[in-house]
Amino acid sequence: MLGLDLGSRNVKIIEMHNFDITAQLSFDTIEFYRSYGKTGQGSLRIDLSELGFKRHQHMVATGYGKVSVQVEGAIHLPEIQAHVKGAVYQTGYQDFTLLDIGGQDTKIVKVRGGRAVDFLTNDRCAASSGRYLENMAAVLGISLQELSGYSLHPVELNSTCAIFGETEMIGKIVEGVPLAELAAGINYSLYRRFAGMLERLASDVIVVSGGVARNEAMINIIARESGRQVMQLPQAQFNGAIGACIYGYEKFKQE
Amino acid sequence: MIDLGKTMNTIGFTTSIPVEIILAAGKTPVDLNNIFITSDLAGQWVDKAEEAGYPRNSCGWIKGLYTACLQTEPEAVIAVMQGDCSNTQALMETMQLRGITIFPFAYPYDRSADMLKHEIEKLMRIFNVGWAEVEKVRQDLLPVRQLCQELDRLSWQENRLTSWENHYYLVSSSDFNGDPQKYTEELKNFFAGVKKRKPFKQKVRLAYIGVPPIFTDLYQFIESLDARVVYNEIQRQFSMPFDCQNLVDQYQQYTYPYGAYARLEDIKEQIRLRQVDGIIHYTQTFCFRQIEDIIFREKLDLPILTMEGDKPGQVDARSKMRIEAFINMLKY
Secondary structure: OEEEEEOOOEEEEEEEEOOEEEEEEEEEHHHHHHHHEEEEOOEEEEOHHHHOOOOOOOEEEEEOOOOOEEEOOOEEOOHHHHHHHHHHHHHOOOOEEEEEEOOOOEEEEEEEOOEEEEEEEOOOOHHHOHHHHHHHHHHHOOOHHHHOOOOOOOOOOOOOOHHHHHHHHHHHHHOOOOHHHHHHHHHHHHHHHHHHHHHHOOOOEEEEEOHHHHOHHHHHHHHHHHOOEEEEOOOOOOHHHHHHHHHHHHHHHHO | OOOOOOOOOEEEEOOOOOHHHHHHOOOEEEEHHHHHHHOOOHHHHHHHHHHHOOOOOOOHHHHHHHHHHHHHOOOEEEEEEEOOOOHHHHHHHHHHHOOOOEEEEEOOOOOOHHHHHHHHHHHHHHOOOOHHHHHHHHHHHHHHHHHHHHHHHHHHOOOOOOHHHHHHHHHHHHOHHHOHHHHHHHHHHHHHHHHHOOOOOOOEEEEEEOOOOOEOOHHHHHHOOOEEEEEEHHHHHHOOOOOOOOHHHHHHHOOHHHHHHHHHHHHHHHHHHHOOOEEEEEEEOOOOHHHHHHHHHHHOOOOEEEEEEOOOEOOOHHHHHHHHHHHHHHHO
16 A cells, blocks of 8 residues: 655655555655656646556555646545544544644644544645744754754744744844744744644644654643643654555555 | 726726615616626736735735726726725725725614614715615615525525526626626526526535635635535625615615624524535635634534635635545545
């Protein structure tokens, strides 16, 4: 079973045999489309046989909708469902709030009885996503890993716009604010961008997926500010692809 | 749709007003919103308004209305100063700057009949018509309003109209496309075909609340996902499907200008009646109604997807993803 998650920054692929992960791959999205995609009939068509996976296996694709990208031979699963399936499978929980902070968007899903009952996403602007952390870390000249070490004494960063945020931070650097406080400020400002949505769909347990789940500072901030139990998924970045595989097992078993 | 070349005698308006007064005066009512959104140049019209100095972070409809008005050159424009959108004030003032004659109209927030009557009579004096003439027009329009009501019923009760058809015919009732008689004929012709149709059988029934969408293909996209809109809240309000005694009564029952709570009552009743599975709340980017989303989410007991649109055109990839996830959530 192959599960593909076509994200805005990375394409993630999981191969499973009898529910065991046998391979996992991650590609830069642009490079992936360039190498394996062909345009045709108004959408990008992807042929995975070139990647060396065994032919004739079932394939489920998620991520950017089927209207935008067609994967040859794959069935399509909407993103929210894929992430919920992945999180239920990875945690064994049935009731929780899933917080997925991806490359360009943030999704918050209320899950009850293992199913999505409500969701919110950031709209129109990528300022509340991992991309914001990447940009700001680059401005500070530190890695994402280093950024994830700072959650205390955050400097106040107010801008709604991520680009103005850069300008604002440069101002703080000029004022001589220490790096630790700047880095914590960046993490806090991302938290504040999705905190309202998280509160509206809150559960006792918050499960965090997506690339930003690896940011320890963010996990600390969410736990501290929300006062709820926060859990990082073991395979946070591959959660969508895992969910796609699980859906595939359910679907093809029925047939 | 009125011919843009013949605009003498036309009276534009920024949102529904007592159109009976314009018709009683022998003039042609033109809802500037309809001119804007049905134009092939809608996107460029927004750009034109931005070039004129309208901020990028302001409502796409207001910008479209500005250019639509300059293109149409109506004899005068009735601008709704209370009960719609506070941006209308600046819209009115900038139209005035370009030499357009403006008459302000205000719906009283407290829904007071006296205040509303006063506003209506002010408008009647401007157009030099009396109560008898206006009431006659109101009576003349009752059959076409009933046709709209019947068409809406065929949508939700007999499942014979597409989401877009329900939207189109009801949204057009704000100005009857400038010609109530022609519009009535169009409706009657449409009816003849619809009655022969087999009922639609989509799995998910949706309510659409909020101002009409700025997207051009929203309803078609929804139907591609095996769902159908069986309730278009504001569009239905435009057709004024109320039992009423007189003009003041009619525009007092009309919910749109009187805030979220007036609308809520009507929405609750209709979603119960029409047995919808979920609600799409559409708001315009930068609109104050995005704040009112808090109220609808708290007071309505069905799943709600809040959507946002900025400029005219097709639904963007992210919104498509969200609609798809929402409809799937309702299916399973």
